[in-house]
Amino acid sequence: MVAVVFPHLDSVLVERVEREGDALRVIARSRGELMPCPTCGIATGKVHGYYRRRLADSPAGGAPVVLELVLRRLVCSNLNCARQTFNEQVPGLAERYARRTPLLATLVGAAAVALAGRAGSALLAAAGVLLSRTAVLGALMALPSP
Template sequence: MIDTVVRVEARTPAGRAACPGCKCWSRRIHGSYLRFPRDLPTAGKFVVVSLRVRRFVCEEESCERMTFAEQVPGLTRRFGRRTERLRSMLVSVGLALAGRAAPG
């Protein structure tokens, strides 16, 4: 099983992130957690992505958000369970099939 899996561990190098609510930048880290977005296979091997994501405290007092999670442009979306690469491939397959089920 080890030969069929590629494990990718990643985190962002940025020291700050923009709040999606008020767009103000914050450097104050509240904590972090792991995300495991699904990705396309690579070279015939299953890819497991382990992404360390930080939660930031919004420093703008008038903002309704207290905390927010950083996003990785081109890799993840808010509440996304798939990488952008896998999402766009699934969209392409759906458009190619024009909503019909695949022949089975």
């Protein structure tokens, strides 16, 4: 059922989906595969610790969705590497420093290009994405110039 409603989450293991008021909270974790160090490129699976990351996701059934990822902080196995630990990234699902999944960012960007400010915010609210007009304008300004 989860694979039908959230097909873009196939790169993580979905543990559970909870209802929180009007929103849905999807709790997922990484698959535990070896990850390459961003500095030296040597793959490692040695875990230093875990951390939680919360991302806004595209709405499901008109309800806002919050994706809560439990990711690993890994230790580089190369003793000569300048970076000793690094955070696990989920390609295609969580960009660095992002607050939204790429799927939601595309939706917000399309609404921002078409309508901008208040109108874009109103359209997104009807779809289940609650953003202020300034957030919509910020998403518009972050898009590359055509």
